[in-house]
Amino acid sequence: MKIQELRNLSREELINKEKSLKEELYKMNLQRYGGQVEKPHKFSLIKRDIVRIKTILSEKKEKING
DSSP, X not given: OOHHHHHTSOHHHHHHHHHHHHHHHXXXXXXXXXXXXXXXXXXXXXXXXXXXXXXXHHXXXXXXXX
C-alpha cells in the first residue's frame, strides 16, 4: 500500500491491517518451508507494509502524547 493511503486510515483500521498482513506473512512462511511459494517477492512487500503501519501508529501516538 502507499503511505498516503495508510495515513488516511484510523488507528483501529491500521491495527487490523497489520494483523491481517502478519497472518498473510505467516501463511506464506508455511508455504516457503513446504516449497510452494509462487511469488517470493511478496515477502519483502508485506514486511515493508507492516513496518510502514508501525511507523504511522507511532507517529499518531506521539501526536496525541506530544
